[in-house]
Amino acid sequence: MVRVEDVEFYKENGYLLVKGVFNQAEVDQMREAVEGIIRRAAQAKQDSNAAWQGDFLPPEQLKKLVLKGFHDVHYHDASFMRAAIHPNMVEVLSRLIGPNVQIHHSKMLVKPPENGAAFPMHQDYPYFPHEKHTMLAASIHLDNADEENGCLRVIPGSHKQGELPHVGAHYLNHKEYPITDGTLCEAEAGDVLFFNYLTIHGSSANRSERTRRNVLIQYRDPADFPTKNEHFDWGMGLMVSGENPNFDKVKPNFKIVD
Numbered sequence: 001m002v003r004v005e006d007v008e009f010y011k012e013n014g015y016l017l018v019k020g021v022f023n024q025a026e027v028d029q030m031r032e033a034v035e036g037i038i039r040r041a042a043q044a045k046q047d048s049n050a051a052w053q054g055d056f057l058p059p060e061q062l063k064k065l066v067l068k069g070f071h072d073v074h075y076h077d078a079s080f081m082r083a084a085i086h087p088n089m090v091e092v093l094s095r096l097i098g099p100n101v102q103i104h105h106s107k108m109l110v111k112p113p114e115n116g117a118a119f120p121m122h123q124d125y126p127y128f129p130h131e132k133h134t135m136l137a138a139s140i141h142l143d144n145a146d147e148e149n150g151c152l153r154v155i156p157g158s159h160k161q162g163e164l165p166h167v168g169a170h171y172l173n174h175k176e177y178p179i180t181d182g183t184l185c186e187a188e189a190g191d192v193l194f195f196n197y198l199t200i201h202g203s204s205a206n207r208s209e210r211t212r213r214n215v216l217i218q219y220r221d222p223a224d225f226p227t228k229n230e231h232f233d234w235g236m237g238l239m240v241s242g243e244n245p246n247f248d249k250v251k252p253n254f255k256i257v258d
């Protein structure tokens, strides 16, 4: 599934699209699971709009945009846990990260038709900084994604710049980094886009008549330690490949929430 030149491409460019990681049946199960989460979130009145706010779009455009976003999806439906440890995923992850791989967290990002939210260009690093920068996102495509329905865009090689200043620790200056400058990463349902947490990325609004469903799982080497005591999610630290040589160093700090 991954050739030596693919690993080289990832190292050079900070991202890699791998085709056909999941088959149609697996994609269908995850699509149903996404619908289930949306339904249960609505029932629990926890379906607030997760669209990013800021000055990257005029306010009258921004207020119309919608994102159905939900964290820790592998705690909501087993199809995501199966995806997280799928042999095809593990094969790619162990080539890009190394023999030992851990989940950091997961989420789903659903852009509804016509008004699906945009993501200004940003790095994921400021949200959960680590020492060695092994962290990467695996963006699982549950729909064909293209320019029209707001596919992901990346700036190739940008991970080599290291940490960049973010507006309010949130996103990069949108005048310096317009979304449209990003390289389009068009993909089909079942494909996975892997990108490092330092790679600048974002996506435009969904202006098509099609939904764009993305499930994103962050992974790291267990020997790559967080530099801040924050962003603890359910499932942090689950091993998907190899062993944890430092089990006593980093432990999630879970709290019971009423």
Ligand SMILES: O=C(O)CCC(=O)C(=O)O
Residues within 6 Å of the ligand: 109, 119, 124, 150, 151, 152, 201, 202, 203, 214, 216
């Ligand atoms: O799903 C997308 O289009 C972008 C998601 C993203 O940039 C993120 O979650 O950091």
